Amino acid sequence: xxxxxxxxxxxxxxxxxxxxxxxxxxxxxxxxxxxxxxxxxxxxxxxxxxxxxxxxxxxxxxxxxxxxxxxxxxxxxxxxxxxxxxxxxxxxxxxxxxxxxxxxxxxxxxxxxxxxxxxxxxxxxxxxxxxxxxxxxxxxxxxxxxxxxxxxxxxxxxxxxxxxxxxxxxxxxxxxxxxxxxxxxxxxxxxxxxxxxxxxxxxxxxxxxxxxxxxxxxxxxxxxxxxxxxxxxxxxxxxxxxxxxxxxxxxxxxxxxxxxxxxxxxxxxxxxxxxxxxxxxxxxxxxxxxxxxxxxxxxxxxxxxxxxxxxxxxxxxxxxxxxxxxxxxxxxxxxxxxxxxxxxxxxxxxxxxxxxxxxxxxxxxxx
Amino acid sequence: xxxxxxxxxxxxxxxxxxxxxxxxxxxxxxxxxxxxxxxxxxxxxxxxxxxxxxxxxxxxxxxxxxxxxxxxxxxxxxxxxxxxxxxxxxxxxxxxxxxxxxxxxxxxxxxxxxxxxxxxxxxxxxxxxxxxxxxxxxxxxxxxxxxxxxxxxxxxxxxxxxxxxxxxxxxxxxxxxxxxxxxxxxxxxxxxxxxxxxxxxxxxxxxxxxxxxxxxxxxxxxxxxxxxxxxxxxxxxxxxxxxxxxxxxxxxxxxxxxxxxxxxxxxxxxxxxxxxxxxxxxxxxxxxxxxxxxxxxxxxxxxxxxxxxxxxxxxxxxxxxxxxxxxxxxxxxxxxxxxxxxxxxxxxxxxxxxxxxxxxxxxxxxxxxxxxxxxxxxxxxxxxxxxxxxxxxxxxxxxxxxxxxxxxxxxxxxx
Numbered sequence: 001x002x003x004x005x006x007x008x009x010x011x012x013x014x015x016x017x018x019x020x021x022x023x024x025x026x027x028x029x030x031x032x033x034x035x036x037x038x039x040x041x042x043x044x045x046x047x048x049x050x051x052x053x054x055x056x057x058x059x060x061x062x063x064x065x066x067x068x069x070x071x072x073x074x075x076x077x078x079x080x081x082x083x084x085x086x087x088x089x090x091x092x093x094x095x096x097x098x099x100x101x102x103x104x105x106x107x108x109x110x111x112x113x114x115x116x117x118x119x120x121x122x123x124x125x126x127x128x129x130x131x132x133x134x135x136x137x138x139x140x141x142x143x144x145x146x147x148x149x150x151x152x153x154x155x156x157x158x159x160x161x162x163x164x165x166x167x168x169x170x171x172x173x174x175x176x177x178x179x180x181x182x183x184x185x186x187x188x189x190x191x192x193x194x195x196x197x198x199x200x201x202x203x204x205x206x207x208x209x210x211x212x213x214x215x216x217x218x219x220x221x222x223x224x225x226x227x228x229x230x231x232x233x234x235x236x237x238x239x240x241x242x243x244x245x246x247x248x249x250x251x252x253x254x255x256x257x258x259x260x261x262x263x264x265x266x267x268x269x270x271x272x273x274x275x276x277x278x279x280x281x282x283x284x285x286x287x288x289x290x291x292x293x294x295x296x297x298x299x300x301x302x303x304x305x306x307x308x309x310x311x312x313x314x315x316x317x318x319x320x321x322x323x324x325x326x327x328x329x330x331x332x333x334x335x336x337x338x339x340x341x342x343x344x345x346x347x348x349x350x351x352x353x354x355x356x357x358x359x360x361x362x363x364x365x366x367x
Numbered sequence: 368x369x370x371x372x373x374x375x376x377x378x379x380x381x382x383x384x385x386x387x388x389x390x391x392x393x394x395x396x397x398x399x400x401x402x403x404x405x406x407x408x409x410x411x412x413x414x415x416x417x418x419x420x421x422x423x424x425x426x427x428x429x430x431x432x433x434x435x436x437x438x439x440x441x442x443x444x445x446x447x448x449x450x451x452x453x454x455x456x457x458x459x460x461x462x463x464x465x466x467x468x469x470x471x472x473x474x475x476x477x478x479x480x481x482x483x484x485x486x487x488x489x490x491x492x493x494x495x496x497x498x499x500x501x502x503x504x505x506x507x508x509x510x511x512x513x514x515x516x517x518x519x520x521x522x523x524x525x526x527x528x529x530x531x532x533x534x535x536x537x538x539x540x541x542x543x544x545x546x547x548x549x550x551x552x553x554x555x556x557x558x559x560x561x562x563x564x565x566x567x568x569x570x571x572x573x574x575x576x577x578x579x580x581x582x583x584x585x586x587x588x589x590x591x592x593x594x595x596x597x598x599x600x601x602x603x604x605x606x607x608x609x610x611x612x613x614x615x616x617x618x619x620x621x622x623x624x625x626x627x628x629x630x631x632x633x634x635x636x637x638x639x640x641x642x643x644x645x646x647x648x649x650x651x652x653x654x655x656x657x658x659x660x661x662x663x664x665x666x667x668x669x670x671x672x673x674x675x676x677x678x679x680x681x682x683x684x685x686x687x688x689x690x691x692x693x694x695x696x697x698x699x700x701x702x703x704x705x706x707x708x709x710x711x712x713x714x715x716x717x718x719x720x721x722x723x724x725x726x727x728x729x730x731x732x733x734x735x736x737x738x739x740x741x742x743x744x745x746x747x748x749x750x751x752x753x754x755x756x757x758x759x760x761x762x763x764x765x766x767x768x769x770x771x772x773x774x775x776x777x778x779x780x781x782x
Binding site: 245249256263269272 | 683684685687688743744746747750751754755757758761762764765768769
């Protein structure tokens, strides 16, 4: 029986489900859901691509869980087993790692497109905030997942990361102990990070993703103010395209393109395994975190050890904390007291943040 | 409070009156130099002063009184008396062990067995005594990198005399040892890799008891580091022959000061050392050729495996297991090279056979990895084609839908 008949409620099963789930109202909602059409419509696809990559992460993560063992003696060997012995294990692991990186990239693109298309404006402040939380959770996934193969690079990068946490005033040492499960990176850290990666973060992400999507459905997709103004002058509504099937099929094309990119990366550049971590060995030269942490990492390296009487690292962390809060509160400072949009300020801030992140990421990678 | 007491205890000896230093610091030239150099001297740091070697009374301000014979003043110490003067403290275990509990106290006894010591006892004052190597007035601990007897500086210190043609003329000793040593694998380790445990002059000749190793003991000297090689040499057919001919063991093939990095060229080829004694058609010459052939075959096989595994790793394939196994293969190569010292091709062959089996195994692992790479790329091509067809199909479906229901198309006037 065709799925369309079930969904449309024309079949017996469709009628049965309709009676119990109220599919008619969902159908009605979807039928009336539209997406604005303008020169920036392309950017709307990135939210969906990010979600698609998250689903890929969940699915490949579940498959990896069948073999992965989160102990110091078995973690590296179990990943090695997955990539060498398990049928298509190399593909699953490579796709999991590459999808994680692409997901963070598309999440950033999605965030900046929202900034430049002014999608954060009233009444979508909570949508923006929930998105910022989701980006933070994605970075948390990256940080916790990086340690799980228990190789040299991941071990020392996690050590550097948790050392940074320890330098936060007052709560730092307790926070570092909480993250590590002790004074140093050990089996307790691995178990803890595994717990964060497969239980805590997915749970939180599911909740915030639900909130984010619900808000998008409740408030609809925003049109940029200049598009709205132009059509207001013309006395016409902003052109729309039906979400289903027109926009959804286009989104599906984008997902396939993302899948193709993942396939190319996984097959031609399989994610390396490195050497098993040796806590007693000296840290190898050139230890650096994943690319999405490179900008703050490189900035911290540039700050002198002491600026006046303040420790440089502490000053850097304090600066990043303020910057993150300022950025998260963007919808609340994007308008002045009279409700006028500070368009130049927002665009300038967006350009500056992109310039800073890209420049320092490149510098951090090559230096 | 305790830290103040400790500071006082440490500085009191330095702060004690020493008229020798006070006066000589105010003098010029040769008379001032010892006073200046002594500030870096390990003895001064441990509370010893000029009078402990030179006698006299450093508490007297008047030079006549301070340097009076009545107060035990010796003045310049004759070279023949230097070793015994140093030994007054350095042979006294109860004194030395206050500063260095594990320090040896038999330096004088050893020195007296050395060529230097014997000649000095016979009145030859041109030979080295304690201060010639350890310096005088600015004597530093051996572990101090500025000490002339620090492991990394020792060869240059010995060469000051032994590379001097004028100094060695009357002993009729060659002066090319240092030049030869600087072309050796030992020098490379010492000077280029800055490895203080690398062999230098004292490692083979001894330090205080410096003596040229006798022909019979060359293998034993080399064997202090190369124990396994010495053991194999002792059992080899070369041992009795070299001993009977008065030839110096390891040095016959490897040289002494210019010990080059061993290679297969020692066995076969125009520079082969075996060919110096063995005709190529003789049993010895044929054994050498056979051992060279065996080792070459293993090295070639291992290199071939290395290449294919490196290619696979470059293409992102996981071959760490094979790379680890390859290390075991390299160990068999080392064993085969070491076994050359038995001069038995059959013994070399057993290691080569084991290594060739490993090289074959790792090469197959490399081949499998490259096959798997090609399979992945084929799979990628098929998948990309399927995805491209699906995307094209979706695009056609969208076009069809938008043609059928114009209200679903982008509204006219859109950007």
